[in-house]
Amino acid sequence: xxxxxxxxxxxxxxxxxxxxxxxxxxxxxxxxxxxxxxxxxxxxxxxxxxxxxxxxxxxxxxxxxxxxxxxxxxxxxxxxxxxxxxxxxxxxxxxxxxxxxxxxxxxxxxxxxxxxxxxxxxxxxxxxxxxxxxxxxxxxxxxxxxxxxxxxxxxxxxxxxxxxxxxxxxxxxxxxxxxxxxxxxxxxxxxxxxxxxxxxxxxxxxxxxxxxxxxxxxxxxxxxxxxxxxxxxxxxxxxxxxxxxxxxxxxxxxxxxxxxxxxxxxxxxxxxxxxxxxxxxxxxxxxxxxxxxxxxxxxxxxxxxxxxxxxxxxxxxxxxxxxxxxxxxxxxxxxxxxxxxxxxxxxxxxxxxxxxxxxxxxxxxxxxxxxxxxxxxxxxxxxxxxxxxxxxxxxxxxxxxxxxxxxxxxxxxxxxxxxxxxxxxxxxxxxxxxxxxxxxxxxxxxxxxxxxxxxxxxxxxxxxxxxxxxxxxxxxxxxxxxxxxxxxxxxxxxxxxxxxxxxxxxxxxxxxxxxxxxxxxxxxxxxxxxxxxxxxxxxxxxxxxxxxxxxxxxxxxxxxxxxxxxxxxxxxxxxxxxxxx
Numbered sequence: 001x002x003x004x005x006x007x008x009x010x011x012x013x014x015x016x017x018x019x020x021x022x023x024x025x026x027x028x029x030x031x032x033x034x035x036x037x038x039x040x041x042x043x044x045x046x047x048x049x050x051x052x053x054x055x056x057x058x059x060x061x062x063x064x065x066x067x068x069x070x071x072x073x074x075x076x077x078x079x080x081x082x083x084x085x086x087x088x089x090x091x092x093x094x095x096x097x098x099x100x101x102x103x104x105x106x107x108x109x110x111x112x113x114x115x116x117x118x119x120x121x122x123x124x125x126x127x128x129x130x131x132x133x134x135x136x137x138x139x140x141x142x143x144x145x146x147x148x149x150x151x152x153x154x155x156x157x158x159x160x161x162x163x164x165x166x167x168x169x170x171x172x173x174x175x176x177x178x179x180x181x182x183x184x185x186x187x188x189x190x191x192x193x194x195x196x197x198x199x200x201x202x203x204x205x206x207x208x209x210x211x212x213x214x215x216x217x218x219x220x221x222x223x224x225x226x227x228x229x230x231x232x233x234x235x236x237x238x239x240x241x242x243x244x245x246x247x248x249x250x251x252x253x254x255x256x257x258x259x260x261x262x263x264x265x266x267x268x269x270x271x272x273x274x275x276x277x278x279x280x281x282x283x284x285x286x287x288x289x290x291x292x293x294x295x296x297x298x299x300x301x302x303x304x305x306x307x308x309x310x311x312x313x314x315x316x317x318x319x320x321x322x323x324x325x326x327x328x329x330x331x332x333x334x335x336x337x338x339x340x341x342x343x344x345x346x347x348x349x350x351x352x353x354x355x356x357x358x359x360x361x362x363x364x365x366x367x368x369x370x371x372x373x374x375x376x377x378x379x380x381x382x383x384x385x386x387x388x389x390x391x392x393x394x395x396x397x398x399x400x401x402x403x404x405x406x407x408x409x410x411x412x413x414x415x416x417x418x419x420x421x422x423x424x425x426x427x428x429x430x431x432x433x434x435x436x437x438x439x440x441x442x443x444x445x446x447x448x449x450x451x452x453x454x455x456x457x458x459x460x461x462x463x464x465x466x467x468x469x470x471x472x473x474x475x476x477x478x479x480x481x482x483x484x485x486x487x488x489x490x491x492x493x494x495x496x497x498x499x500x501x502x503x504x505x506x507x508x509x510x511x512x513x514x515x516x517x518x519x520x521x522x523x524x525x526x527x528x529x530x531x532x533x534x535x536x537x538x539x540x541x542x543x544x545x546x547x548x549x550x551x552x553x554x555x556x557x558x559x560x561x562x563x564x565x566x567x568x569x570x571x572x573x574x575x576x577x578x579x580x581x
Contacts, residue, residue: 021239026207026246029235030178033205034252036232037176040205043231045108045169048200051227052102056095059224060564063091066220067557070188073216074328075365075394082364084552085327088495088545090188092560094224097193097497099563100135100522101200104166113165114523117498118147120158123477128152128161132498132523133533138566145536148492148499153527164526168203176233177254177290179204180247184259185213186330186368192221193497194257195234197519204255205233209247211260212240213368244268248287255290259332262295262512269509280510292517294502296332296417297450297481299323299490302440304472305344305433306459313346315538316457317353321361322547323455323489325398328364329421330371333453333483333491337404337413339443341436342427351402351425358388358398361547363421366396371420375399378422381412385422396421403427406443415449433462434471441475451504452514453483453490460537476532480504482518488535489545498522499531541578551581 043051067086068078076082104114118131133148134140156164167173179198183191191208198204210218215238228234237243248256248268258265269287270279279286301320308316323335338354340347366372375396379385382404387397401424404413413424428443430436444454456475463469476484482502483493493499502518521528542548544555554577562570 021237021243023246026237026239026243027250029207029237030247030250030252032232032235033207034178037178037205039231040176040203040233041173045105049102049105049109051231052098052105052200054227055225056098056102056564058226059091059095059098060560062220062223063087063095063560066091066188066217066224069216069220070214073214074367079553081550081552084544084549084554084556086188087553087556087560089327091224092556092563093189093495093497094192094196095560096495096563097189097196097520097522100497101196104522104524105200108166108169112169113162116523120161122158125154125477126157127154127477127529128156128158129532130161130523130525133496135498136566138562141571143535144539146488146492147534148496149532149534150500150521150523150525150528151530151532152525153505153529156527161525166524167526168201168524173203177202177204178252179206179255179257180250180253181206181208182244182248182256182258182260182264183208183211183214185211186327186332188214188217190259191217192225194259194519195225197521198257199228199233201521201524206235207247207253208234208236209244210236210238212238241267248289253289255292256287257292257517259294262515265291265293265295265512265515283510285509292502293512293515294332294452294517294519295450295512295515296419297452297514298336298414298417298448299333299450299452300337300339300444300448300454301335302339302437302444302454302456302475303341303344303347303350304437304456304458304462304468305341305346306462308346308350308459310349312459312538313349313353317350317357318542318546318548319457319489320354321357321398322545323491324421324423325358325361325364325547326491326545328366328368328396329398330368330419331491332417332419333489333494335423335455335489336418337448338423338425339440340425340427341433342429343431347427351400355386355388355400357548358400361389361398363389363391363395363397365394366420368419371396374418375420375422378412378418378420382424399423400425406447409447414447417449433465434467437468437471437475441478445478445480450514451481451507452502453485453493454479454481455485455488455490457487458537481530482514483531483533485533486535487537488533488539488543490533491545492533492535493531494520495545496520496533499533500525500528501531505529542581544578544581546581549581551577555581
């Protein structure tokens with residue numbers, strides 16, 4: 001098994017040599033957590049909530065050093081707006097996850113299940129929807145007009161919904177399983193969040209193996225999660241493919257979770273090389289353990305034609321540019337294909353505005369292994385692409401490939417996640433807006449690889465047309481993605497954590513695409529299908545996550561502290577920073 005495909009090997013900026021861990025150390029980690037299964041089973045929700053309370057304080061205590069280390073590894077300027085990304089996708093998200101899990105465990109201790117913060121409704125087709133965001137009055141103030149929903153699998157009724165929550169905490173729940181989490185190397189919160197989901201939602205004990213790309217984070221995670229490390233239910237180890245293979249095949253390991261590439265998934269399940277390919281084709285896996293995964297996506301943004309003003313175009317250009325430029329494009333949720341209507345008069349203006357925003361954003365250091373090779377492959381296929389921003393050694397330009405033929409079924413822009421600074425645009429030649437929306441949904445579902453996340457941008461005036469509004473609702477329901485967002489980046493589903501994050505259900509092992517299972521899900525639903533976030537078309541002040549926000553670092557640093565202990569006294573400074581963004 002290897003971990004070098006798309007999200008595997010290590011950049012020189014992160015560390016000078018791949019960490020290796022002796023088999024005895026790996027075995028000891030497994031033995032330790034396995035030996036504490038009964039103790040974890042006996043730790044009730046109130047006691048677990050107390051552990052999470054300590055973890056919130058400990059994560060906040062190491063947060064500054066954590067972010068500084070990530071900035072050094074990714075060659076970001078500490079104290080600059082660039083550092084805001086590391087706050088948002090690092091300590092701030094982890095602290096929020098910890099706090100919402102703590103609150104859910106307190107609810108379980110009091111009433112037997114987590115509180116659902118919003119309404120539970122049933123769609124006309126019978127599908128049950130639970131509103132899980134906003135979770136508080138603070139969030140209603142910060143994110144006015146924004147909602148987050150979890151849609152349940154067909155067949156779950158409103159009357160049955162409570163029974164699908166927190167099943168791991170029900171009487172007669174099985175003894176905790178031993179889970180190996182193979183951490184991702186791009187976003188700092190991914191490994192910790194996967195571990196939290198397995199520990200507190202799925203009721204496992206966990207060995208977390210760091211990815212060689214960001215193994216430098218291990219000391220900070222160990223300090224932040226000292227409460228569960230000391231309890232013996234979490235161990236964190238380093239290593240690459242060999243160490244991952246050892247852990248996955250360990251006799252005392254019951255299940256595995258991976259955030260990474262589908263190639264790594266297939267190597268784990270079927271083996272590598274020609275023999276692995278034969279096993280995959282025959283459907284005869286080597287591994288017969290439960291395996292959950294999040295494996296990337298060619299993420300689309302569907303632009304619904306409408307009466308967009310110049311200000312609308314400028315705002316959404318910043319929105320879309322952020323979806324590519326965040327974390328240098330090394331995100332499974334980065335925009336990869338912008339879908340437009342060929343005849344829309346705003347199309348050329350929007351594309352020009354996106355190019356203009358990207359041209360002003362400093363190209364980032366390509367810290368993720370294989371980025372230059374993947375970039376070269378895309379450029380060989382599309383030499384006409386627009387390269388934006390000053391190129392420098394080790395820094396890839398932002399790149400927009402416009403006008404990719406939507407009927408080119410084998411185009412690399414549709415079939416392959418570039419996992420770097422490349423995004424494509426494809427225009428559908430459809431006359432009416434409702435027909436365009438329906439066709440765009442079919443294009444994304446059938447033509448683009450993966451089922452993780454998608455965004456749709458639709459002007460409020462367009463929604464006044466009943467036919468358009470109905471088509472938008474059909475699209476939200478019909479997009480086969482685990483996360484769908486209307487008017488903002490689908491990353492919000494990832495950041496909220498009260499929503500779910502993972503592929504649309506139903507992938508077979510031999511065609512895994514974006515994976516199986518999910519994380520986040522702090523309301524602990526057992527049978528969710530997808531999460532849907534809805535937002536106003538434009539938000540003011542400028543969203544903190546926009547790549548152009550000049551106060552991103554200050555806002556997200558303050559947000560981490562706010563998530564640790566929200567108070568009204570913190571609001572004036574946060575509002576002042578937001579207004580200056």
